[in-house]
Amino acid sequence: MNDKRSIVIASAARQPRRPAGVSQFPAWLVLGTLALVLVIVLTGAQRGPVQGYSQGAQPRPIAARGQLMVDEEVAIKAFHLVSASVVFVTNKQVNRDLFHLHTADVEEDAGSGFVWDPNGYIVTNYHVVQNSDVVQVTLGDQSIWKAKRVGTDPEKDVAVLKIEAPAKLLPAIPIGTSSDLQVGQRVFAIGNPFGYDQTLTSGVISGLGREITGAGNRPIRGVIQTDAPMNPGNSGGPLLDSAGRVIGMNTAILSPTGAYAGIGFAIPIDCINWIVPEIISGRAVARPNLGITTAPDHLVHRLGLDGALILTISPNTSAEKAGLRGTRRDDSGKIVLGDLIVAVDGEPVRTTDDLFRAVDKHKVGEVVPLTIVREGKKMDVPVHLDPLP
Secondary structure, eight states: OOHHHHHHHHHHHOOOOOOTTOOOOOHHHHHHHHHHHHHHHHHHHHHOOGGGOOTTOOOOOOOOOOOOOHHHHHHHHHHHHHGGGEEEEEEEEEEEOTTOOEEEEEEEEEEEEEEOSTTSEEEEOHHHHTTOSEEEEEOTTSOEEEEEEEEEEGGGTEEEEEOOOOGGGOOOOOBOOSTTOOTTOEEEEEEOGGGOOSEEEEEEEEEEEEEEEOGGGOEEEEEEEEOSOOOTTOTTOEEEETTSOEEEEEEEEOOSSSSOOSOEEEEEHHHHHHHHHHHHTTOOOOOEEOOEEEOOHHHHHHTTOOSEEEEEEOTTSHHHHHTOOOOEEOTTSOEEOOOEEEEETTEEOOSHHHHHHHHTTSOTTOEEEEEEEETTEEEEEEEEOEEOO
């Protein structure tokens, strides 16, 4: 019996006493009143429900659902395929007193991540764990595990964590590719916006080859733009294609208010797929720098070209010292394409990611031949690789 029902019953059971000195109604008046009430009730029952009520009311029949729409089935399948691989990453800082003694863990930030393999490696954004003293990972079964940082690549906003959870709780997320994406392609984002874990949103690829500013104000190139809704807490979660494969890691939103405004960005999986093994293998991510910006890959391919097209060259960098050329306008205003890099030390280059992947295989200080196409002619240009500034 709930409290509300108990109150009602108690009130009904407590009858007021008749004040002294008040005479009773005549018996004939009482009997007449009861008879009149009985006639009204019986008459109302024959005429139908009183005041709109019906004693015979029943739940409505359930209409047949029918088949789900194709796009609904695709979304459901993608969610079920990877939801157990998406995790909640909590970043905590330690509050210390004047004597630097640990007093309390205070949650500073939270984000998302995904299971890289059954060995317990978790991938997320660098900015999610950047200032953390303690990091915890909540798996799909809601179990919570303390994580240690294996390594980070701030320039690409990538971090790798490790937890000591059983392999059965660590289904590796399916890995796709980002080199063949097209604007308009359906995508799904899974993450923990505002702490609501396992949230699925959908949208399309709105743009390719974008550039955003990562940690340390370094540019991250080749970024995927999407209108799949993202909010604080989505960072580090996967962006999926319609087959449920990871094609990017949700990293940033463009918003004047801090909340979703229709533009989100994801680091392409092709970039992540070569950074993460470097970190897990313990190789230091020290990157040489060419000092160039390149045209978006989809625009280069639209011109019928394969390679990394140089747009601009920064002063006093490897590219400028080697005599490479950027894209410019001539005196008549016509666009003159810059050097098209098609190979690095004999390794073919079709996209900007190919270029940086090939350059990053070399050490700072090495001299590496770049194969370029300039005004229709192919040539090799030796470049001395300087470090990132």
